[in-house]
Each structure stands twice: as C-alpha cells, then as structure tokens.
Amino acid sequence: MNQHQNHKPDYEREMRRAGIRITRPRKIILQILTETEDHPDAMEIFQRASAIDSSISLSTVYRTMKLLEGMGAIHRHAFEGGRARFEQAGGEHHDHLIDLDTGDVIEFHSNRIEALQEEIARSLGYDIVHHRLELYGRKRKKG
Amino acid sequence: MNQHQNHKPDYEREMRRAGIRITRPRKIILQILTETEDHPDAMEIFQRASAIDSSISLSTVYRTMKLLEGMGAIHRHAFEGGRARFEQAGGEHHDHLIDLDTGDVIEFHSNRIEALQEEIARSLGYDIVHHRLELYGRKRKKG
DNA sequence: TTTTTAATGCAAATGATTTGCAAGAGCGTT
DNA sequence: AACGCTCTTGCAAATCATTTGCATTAAAAA
16 A cells, blocks of 8 residues: 555644644644635634634644645645635645635646646746646626 | 837826826836836835935835726736735736746746636636736756 | 643734825916 | 915824744643
8 A cells, every 4th residue: 555645644643753743723723624625714714713612823723824834734825815725735736716706716727737837937947846827707697 | 090009008198187196206106117127016116216216105105006006007916925016017918937046027928828728717617807827936957 | 640842822023015194295277 | 386176195003914922731751
C-alpha cells in the first residue's frame, strides 16, 4: 500500500510526528473543514466552531488556518471582497468560478488552460510556481 | 473618425462633462498613471505625487484611485501580498505574470485561454462578468 | 501526576484602506 | 476679477481583516 491519492492524509498523525499538539480547537476546526462542502472564511469557521465549543477564539481559528495551510492541509483563497476563504486540500487541483450574486464557489479544471499557461510562461522565460484563475459571473438568464 | 482604440480617452474632458472637478491632485495622479510603465500601489503613487506636490495626502490618492477606477480610467489589481496595484486602462485586455522575486508584472494575452474560459463558464450555466488570471513564477534558470 | 513547553483567549497592535469634518479650492456666474 | 456654491482636500480617527504579546491553560513527556 501507498499513501498516494484515494484517501486523505491523516493530518493528526502528521501533526504528532511534527511535534504539533492535537488540541481540542484544532480537532474541531479540522473536522469542520473536512465536513464542509463550501469555502468558508475565518469568521464562518469561527462561528461553526463556536457552536461546538463556545470557548474557541477567533485568533485560534486564524492561527490554526495558518498552521494547516503550512502543513498543506488546506488552501487559502483570496477571492474578491473582504476575507480569505478556505478549503481542505487533498483533492485534485482546480480553479474557481465565483457566483457574484450568491458568493457560491464552483470548482472546475481544464488541462488545456493549464497547458496554455505553461506554454505562455515558458515563452516569457518563466517557471510557474503557482497560478490563480478565477471567473466571476452570474447565472445565465436564458439557456 | 471615431473614438475607438488608438488614442487614449481624454479623461479630463470626460470628468468635466460629468461635473467632476479637475483638481491639482487629480491632474498629478492621472499624469503619473499615464507615464508609468509599471503597476504601482497607492503608496508608490503617493510618493511619486508627493515629489511633485508635497501637500498631497494619501487619502486623496486613495480617493482618486477609486474615482478613476469608477470612470474606467484605471484598473485595480489585488495581486498577492499587501496592497492593491493599479494601471491605466485603455489598452487591450490582458492577464498578468508576476515575478515572485522582483514583483515585476508582465502582461500577456491569450485568445485561446479566453475562449476556453467562456466555454467553461457557459457549460456551467454562467456568464462571465470578469475574470482574473495570474501566473506567479520565477525566471527560468537555464534555457 | 508532575513537569515542560506549546497553545489558547483576550486585548491590543498592525496594515491597508476608508471616512468625518472643517478648511480650502474649482468653476459657472456676476 | 471677485463671488459663492459645493465639491475636494488634508488630517486624524475609524474600519476591517488578520496578527501578535502576554499571562494562563492544557497537551504530552517523564
């Protein structure tokens, strides 16, 4: 067996190995991120966490998000407007389409776009470290 | 004759028409934006403007950027890290490649990528209002 | 269970950007 | 050229999201 795709890495184990303590707030936040389907911001995570343990503070949410991001457990997205939003990592790479009316985030992926990006960067003499492709739109009125 | 591409719109005229006053700070800031080749942030614009008229305030820079953005005279970009950066509008649409080491911004355009974006949005039932494609990279080491 | 030291909660600090307000300056009019 | 109406400005204080200092609490090592 290997730990490639197919089942998510065991972050708790990974944290223990790195000497990072598994605390109650961290467990709760990781659980929230794992269960959620959307892309919540720190305040939303704080509220969901508060519902489980009202003693959790917003600073801890922020600190934990930074920690998890550093571990590669989550991705941080700075979409337009206000706060950063998060999603658990582990899935395939994808880009985002943001619904301007609802704030909903739809994930998509295009190998052709990725390839074109590489091609462009190469032709400009650059190596891409990472990129950001976000489409902002609204639901089509008539099909 | 028409006022399509080829020469930049006369924003001062447009402002007068809209009842917006042509003030000294606004003139200076517009001039800075027009002359600049890079993508300065508010603080850089403030410093360049201060060199011309030291009485200009940072708030006025921010207010003017917002005004010009509303007029379509400039574009605001929220690249990674800190402050928003601006560029005068008027050119063709393009995306950006940001040099992670220097902060330099290289503009590029790909009709194929644009077309693919449209195609993706359409297939998801959306109309794109605007998008954001940013490549973050470093200069290729060996060619 | 005692110790060691990282993690937490709270409040205060940051950094970018915005805003309230009194003073100042465009510009259409006289 | 001076007048007056308001839009603009500069300054300081306010916001907003996020970070940080510090005394206290709590993992996990002994």
